[in-house]
Structure formats: structure tokens, C-alpha cells
Amino acid sequence: MTESPRIAVLGAGNMGGALIAGMLRSGFAKPGQLTATVRSPEKAAALSDSYGIRALPGRNLDAVENADLVIAAVKPHLMSGLLEEIRWGLREGRILVSIAAAFPIALIEQHIGRPFPVFRAMPNTPAVVGEGVTAIAGNSHARQEHWALVEPAFRSVGAVCYLDEDQFHAVTALSGAGPAYVYMVIEAMTAAGLKVGLSRDVAARLAEQTVLGAAKLVRDSGTHPAILRDRVVTPGGVTIAGLHELERHGLRAMFMTAVEAATAHSRQLSGKLNDLARPAE
Numbered sequence: 035m036t037e038s039p040r041i042a043v044l045g046a047g048n049m050g051g052a053l054i055a056g057m058l059r060s061g062f063a064k065p066g067q068l069t070a071t072v073r074s075p076e077k078a079a080a081l082s083d084s085y086g087i088r089a090l091p092g093r094n095l096d097a098v099e100n101a102d103l104v105i106a107a108v109k110p111h112l113m114s115g116l117l118e119e120i121r122w123g124l125r126e127g128r129i130l131v132s133i134a135a136a137f138p139i140a141l142i143e144q145h146i147g148r149p150f151p152v153f154r155a156m157p158n159t160p161a162v163v164g165e166g167v168t169a170i171a172g173n174s175h176a177r178q179e180h181w182a183l184v185e186p187a188f189r190s191v192g193a194v195c196y197l198d199e200d201q202f203h204a205v206t207a208l209s210g211a212g213p214a215y216v217y218m219v220i221e222a223m224t225a226a227g228l229k230v231g232l233s234r235d236v237a238a239r240l241a242e243q244t245v246l247g248a249a250k251l252v253r254d255s256g257t258h259p260a261i262l263r264d265r266v267v268t269p270g271g272v273t274i275a276g277l278h279e280l281e282r283h284g285l286r287a288m289f290m291t292a293v294e295a296a297t298a299h300s301r302q303l304s305g306k307l308n309d310l311a312r313p314a315e
């Protein structure tokens with residue numbers, strides 16, 4: 035496998051764009067190695083201007099012809115059309131990674147119609163700042179040399195874990211969607227600061243840095259969050275008064291039901307995409 039892989043990101047929107055930004059930021063890829071596609075010419079021009087990369091409106095097959103690693107990053111309902119467009123460009127020596135939520139590997143293989151290394155990855159948007167997390171699964175044609183390219187590409191934008199594809203609904207619900215939950219927590223903590231009289235700027239800074247610092251401490255210390263939480267609590271003190279309210283309103287149950295609902299939704303979406311792909315009787 036080449037040392038400077040050429041990478042095509044098909045559908046460089048929020049997530050595809052985050053991967054491009056992250057791979058450039060980490061030095062994993064130089065602008066000359068990257069090609070992006072979007073639909074609109076204006077967005078293609080904006081991507082070229084921002085990152086100095088080659089960006090094309092449509093023309094996915096052109097992008098694939100110049101790539102070793104192809105990352106499909108369009109919305110799930112557009113995946114079938116994209117795969118039909120690029121399938122003949124997926125030749126020996128190339129690898130396809132799909133980041134589309136709920137779009138199973140079996141369906142991708144069905145579109146390609148011949149043995150080909152296919153990966154499914156579920157990244158998240160903190161990839162922009164090199165703090166993403168990506169779950170990866172490969173199909174039966176994914177060999178060591180393919181993993182050797184896919185894994186560092188995603189590791190360059192954060193942490194990586196390997197999972198069976200049947201766990202992807204849960205991953206999508208927890209870490210794929212997760213940044214949105216955390217942004218809501220930061221927003222809520224900022225509002226809480228305003229409620230008790232802090233200025234907007236101070237409240238926002240305290241909230242964001244507290245979330246960042248707490249997450250970093252959990253990761254770097256390897257200590258269970260319950261133990262770290264306990265270290266903040268003084269008997270009869272301020273923290274336990276706040277925690278009591280969070281318990282009373284069911285914070286943990288709320289997160290559990292939220293992730294459960296999102297997992298169920300991903301499963302449902304997958305069923306619909308499978309139905310659409312099934313030829314009419």
C-alpha cells in the first residue's frame with residue numbers, strides 16, 4: 035500500500051468535511067492527496083479555497099479514479115445512488131469506507147456486485163480537532179493491508195475501536211450522535227450559570243472548560259467517573275446538593291432512554307434502507 039495514499043471523500047459536508055480538516059490538521063494527508071466531492075459548485079469552490087484541495091461538484095467517478103481510499107460520506111438515503119455511480123471505478127487496489135449511518139455492509143456489497151474490500155466506519159465531528167472517536171468494521175474481503183490504510187486514516191483524527199457491525203446502531207446512537215448531547219449539556223450548564231447571575235461569557239467559558247477538563251481527566255487517569263465524582267463531593271456540601279437535583283430529575287435514566295431511542299431509530303432506518311434496496315416482487 036502506498037505511503038502517501040490518495041483519498042477521495044465523496045460528500046464532504048459536516049462529517050466528510052470534519053474528516054478532511056482533521057486529516058490535514060494531523061498531517062496524515064497533504065492537500066494534494068485529497069479530493070472531495072459535493073453537489074453544488076459553490077460548495078466545491080469553498081472547500082478548495084479553505085483547504086487547498088481538489089474539490090469537484092458531483093463527478094464522483096472522477097474522484098474515485100484518482101484515489102486509493104474512497105470514503106463515502108453522503109446521507110444514507112443517497113448512498114445507493116452514489117454506489118451505482120462509482121461501482122465500476124472500484125477496482126483492484128482501492129478500498130471503500132462508508133460512514134453512512136444505518137447503511138449495512140451487505141447492502142454496499144450488493145451494489146458493488148463483486149468481491150471488494152468494504153469498511154463501515156462511524157466517526158464523530160470532534161475529528162476536526164483530532165479528538166474524534168471512530169468505530170470500524172470490515173467485510174470478509176478486508177485484508178491486513180487494507181486495515182493498514184484505513185486504521186491510520188481514522189486514528190489521525192482521534193481514537194479508533196474495532197467492533198462487529200451489529201453493534202453499529204448502538205455506536206451511532208452513543209458516539210456518532212453523542213457530540214450533540216454534550217453540546218446540549220454545555221448549553222444547559224451555560225444557561226444554569228446565567229440563572230445564578232454569571233455573565234454570558236464567563237458562564238460559557240466555565241461550562242465548556244469544565245466538560246473538556248472532566249473528560250480529559252477520565253481519559254488520562256483511567257479512573258472510573260464515579261470515583262472522580264466522589265472526589266468532588268463533600269458530605270453536606272455544595273456538590274451533593276446539585277447532584278441530588280440531577281438524580282431527582284433522572285439524569286442517568288434520561289441518557290439511557292435517549293441512547294436507547296436513537297439506537298432503535300437507527301435500526302428502523304436500516305430496515306427502511308434494506309426495503310428500498312430489495313427488488314420489487
Ligand SMILES: NC(=O)c1ccc[n+]([C@@H]2O[C@H](COP(=O)([O-])OP(=O)(O)OC[C@H]3O[C@@H](n4cnc5c(N)ncnc54)[C@H](OP(=O)(O)O)[C@@H]3O)[C@@H](O)[C@H]2O)c1
Pocket residue numbers: 044045046047048049050071072073074077092094107108109110112116133134135136156157158159210211
Ligand atoms: N454529522 C455527523 O455528526 C455524522 C457522524 C457520523 C456519521 N455521519 C454520516 O455522515 C454522512 C453525512 O452526514 P453529514 O451530517 O455530513 O451530512 P451533510 O452535511 O448533509 O453532508 C453531505 C454532503 O454530501 C453531498 N452530496 C450529496 N449528494 C452528493 C452526490 N451525489 N455526490 C457528491 N456529494 C453529494 C452534499 O453536497 P451539497 O452540500 O453540495 O448538497 C453534502 O455536502 C451521513 O451518512 C451520516 O450518517 C454523520
